Amino acid sequence: MAASAAVAASGTVKEESFKVENVQVDGLVVLKIIQHCEQEGGGPEAVQGNLLGLVDEVNKRVEITNCFPTPHRGDEEEEDSGQLQEYQIEMMRLMREVNVDHMLVGWYQSTFVRSSINRTLVESQFTYQKAIKASVVLLYDPVQTVQGCLSLKAYRLSEAAMEMCRDSWEYSVDYLNKLDVTHSEMLEEIPVKIHNSHLVKVLLCELSRKDPEPEPVDFLSLGTSVELEKNVRLLMSAIDDVGGDAGKFSNYQRQVARHQQQVQQSLQKRQQENAHRASRGDAPLQEEDVSKLKVPQCPSRLDSLLLGKQISGYCQDARQFASQSLAKLFLARALQDQ
Amino acid sequence: MAGMDRARVVERVRVHPVALFAIVDAYQRRSDDTPRIIGTLLGTFQKGTVEVKAAFPVPHQETEDEVSVDLEFASNMLELHKKVNTKDSIVGWFATGATITAHSNLINEYYIRTTTISTGPVHVTIDTALTGGKMGINAYRRAVMGVPGRTQGSLFFSVPCEVCSYSAERVAVKEMLGGKKVGDKTLSLGTDPEQVLRSTEKMLEVLQRIGDYVDDVLGGRVVADSSVGRMLSDVVASVPSIDPEQFESMVTSGMEDLLMVVYLANITQAQLSLGEKLTSIL
Numbered sequence: 001m002a003a004s005a006a007v008a009a010s011g012t013v014k015e016e017s018f019k020v021e022n023v024q025v026d027g028l029v030v031l032k033i034i035q036h037c038e039q040e041g042g043g044p045e046a047v048q049g050n051l052l053g054l055v056d057e058v059n060k061r062v063e064i065t066n067c068f069p070t071p072h073r074g075d076e077e078e079e080d081s082g083q084l085q086e087y088q089i090e091m092m093r094l095m096r097e098v099n100v101d102h103m104l105v106g107w108y109q110s111t112f113v114r115s116s117i118n119r120t121l122v123e124s125q126f127t128y129q130k131a132i133k134a135s136v137v138l139l140y141d142p143v144q145t146v147q148g149c150l151s152l153k154a155y156r157l158s159e160a161a162m163e164m165c166r167d168s169w170e171y172s173v174d175y176l177n178k179l180d181v182t183h184s185e186m187l188e189e190i191p192v193k194i195h196n197s198h199l200v201k202v203l204l205c206e207l208s209r210k211d212p213e214p215e216p217v218d219f220l221s222l223g224t225s226v227e228l229e230k231n232v233r234l235l236m237s238a239i240d241d242v243g244g245d246a247g248k249f250s251n252y253q254r255q256v257a258r259h260q261q262q263v264q265q266s267l268q269k270r271q272q273e274n275a276h277r278a279s280r281g282d283a284p285l286q287e288e289d290v291s292k293l294k295v296p297q298c299p300s301r302l303d304s305l306l307l308g309k310q311i312s313g314y315c316q317d318a319r320q321f322a323s324q325s326l327a328k329l330f331l332a333r334a335l336q337d338q
Numbered sequence: 339m340a341g342m343d344r345a346r347v348v349e350r351v352r353v354h355p356v357a358l359f360a361i362v363d364a365y366q367r368r369s370d371d372t373p374r375i376i377g378t379l380l381g382t383f384q385k386g387t388v389e390v391k392a393a394f395p396v397p398h399q400e401t402e403d404e405v406s407v408d409l410e411f412a413s414n415m416l417e418l419h420k421k422v423n424t425k426d427s428i429v430g431w432f433a434t435g436a437t438i439t440a441h442s443n444l445i446n447e448y449y450i451r452t453t454t455i456s457t458g459p460v461h462v463t464i465d466t467a468l469t470g471g472k473m474g475i476n477a478y479r480r481a482v483m484g485v486p487g488r489t490q491g492s493l494f495f496s497v498p499c500e501v502c503s504y505s506a507e508r509v510a511v512k513e514m515l516g517g518k519k520v521g522d523k524t525l526s527l528g529t530d531p532e533q534v535l536r537s538t539e540k541m542l543e544v545l546q547r548i549g550d551y552v553d554d555v556l557g558g559r560v561v562a563d564s565s566v567g568r569m570l571s572d573v574v575a576s577v578p579s580i581d582p583e584q585f586e587s588m589v590t591s592g593m594e595d596l597l598m599v600v601y602l603a604n605i606t607q608a609q610l611s612l613g614e615k616l617t618s619i620l
Binding site: 026027028030031032034035036037038039065066068069070071087090091094097098099100142194196197199200202203204206207232235239246314315319323326333 | 356466468
């Protein structure tokens with residue numbers, strides 16, 4: 001997969017645990033990500049790419065100075081990760097020749113509203129984070145950006161989540177209790193800053209001269225119910241998923257209870273048998289191997305955690321959006337009064 | 339698509355901000371002994387307009403007498419790019435610096451061989467040395483001049499060069515522009531209520547300008563332009579005159595919907611955390 005290929009290519013493994021407190025992104029990276037999404041976008045598959053840069057341990061900061069897209073595979077799933085790995089190695093080598101920071105510090109992905117906090121995301125991020133302690137994933141939302149608000153967020157797996165992924169992919173309930181991980185602690189969001197050198201700022205001034213863009217005033221339009229509807233619909237489907245998951249879990253619990261009962265029963269039978277035999281003078285039978293009764297598999301709790309995270313994301317979005325719309329409505333009313 | 343337009347000469351160049359950013363970034367990273375950098379421009383060519391979508395630097399050495407360009411690098415990088423964007427092709431090359439030197443001709447020769455535009459590649463210069471107090475961005479195309487059959491030279495014609503971008507790119511550039519006046523180089527992304535605030539402020543500015551203009555016209559300081567006047571009257575007429583009660587009811591129902599959604603969102607979150615606590619107890 002893309003993650004393992006890049007990890008093998010990077011070759012840098014830091015052992016100490018590392019806390020990243022903010023992420024600094026160069027303007028160039030932002031534009032490149034946007035362009036990549038525009039060119040590939042529209043399809044159901046998210047666009048992906050790798051981030052290159054530096055890790056600043058003193059300030060606990062990850063600086064992202066360049067990025068490159070990874071070709072997405074389309075329908076040929078058999079296209080081996082070998083090719084992808086070659087592509088990444090080659091790209092990083094070429095970057096090195098022109099003095100670009102060639103250290104891999106993470107990866108980016110485009111999302112649709114917030115619908116991509118799912119298992120693949122966690123797995124990929126885990127692979128990256130295992131090899132490169134300071135790696136982050138940047139999620140870019142093209143839909144929101146077009147509406148006028150640049151939406152770029154950085155995430156990392158929390159320490160607890162890393163431990164969980166590292167030890168097992170099973171995520172049984174007891175394990176979760178032990179680590180005390182709630183859904184909000186799986187992925188932590190890190191504030192993002194955009195950074196531009198002074199020369200680039202001159203370029204920006206030049207650009208603003210040459211390309212006087214029309215103000216996106218329709219940001220203030222009041223017809224906002226469509227957005228809200230979409231959000232609520234996504235929320236509902238996520239809740240359905242959680243419901244399904246909860247159902248599975250309660251099934252599991254019932255099975256565990258039944259299993260316990262069965263174990264008890266067989267033990268009792270054994271004992272009775274033994275008592276009988278002892279009363280008749282025969283040698284007691286061996287304790288039957290109770291582990292032959294199948295222990296029910298605990299369903300992975302990871303999905304429920306992630307769904308929880310996603311739902312809270314939707315709720316937050318809905319609230320933000322609603323506050324904006326309320327502000328607009330108040331404005332309109334104030335204007336009308338005048 | 340490109341085949342039909344191959345015979346046309348390049349009339350106009352449109353550059354995306356991404357390419358410009360990439361060039362400036364590469365310039366800042368160059369090794370100290372090279373005063374300027376060159377590289378390849380990728381993009382599309384249609385109906386006389388070249389649209390430059392990406393750029394990457396190519397290492398090269400330049401001395402008084404000769405120029406050497408790492409061609410292998412250029413072709414490798416192109417291969418990699420093609421894997422992601424199959425539609426882009428080489429449309430020209432760029433160089434930093436304000437003037438076109440004699441070596442430019444040689445480099446141009448190489449690009450003539452590799453570009454898909456049959457009438458010659460486009461050459462873009464970016465003045466990173468900031469002569470004249472600004473960063474000039476110019477585009478040229480080369481034409482052969484002189485007497486055919488005898489010595490021929492080349493002349494670089496200037497081609498109009500403008501900046502175009504996707505709407506998302508524009509939003510990003512505008513966000514970044516917000517930080518240009520501040521002393522420190524970083525800019526954090528604003529929260530959403532701030533967005534509303536900013537948009538309102540902009541609209542107020544626009545309205546202010548219109549108000550001033552109308553005052554000027556009425557005061558006789560500025561000659562009234564009838565087309566502008568007509569546009570203004572259209573704008574004013576388009577504001578629908580709604581019965582104030584109706585308006586109130588519309589606003590309140592809108593607000594009720596929003597508040598309901600906020601309430602639901604809060605409930606869901608409370609439910610989630612409750613659920614988590616319960617499962618951890620069980």
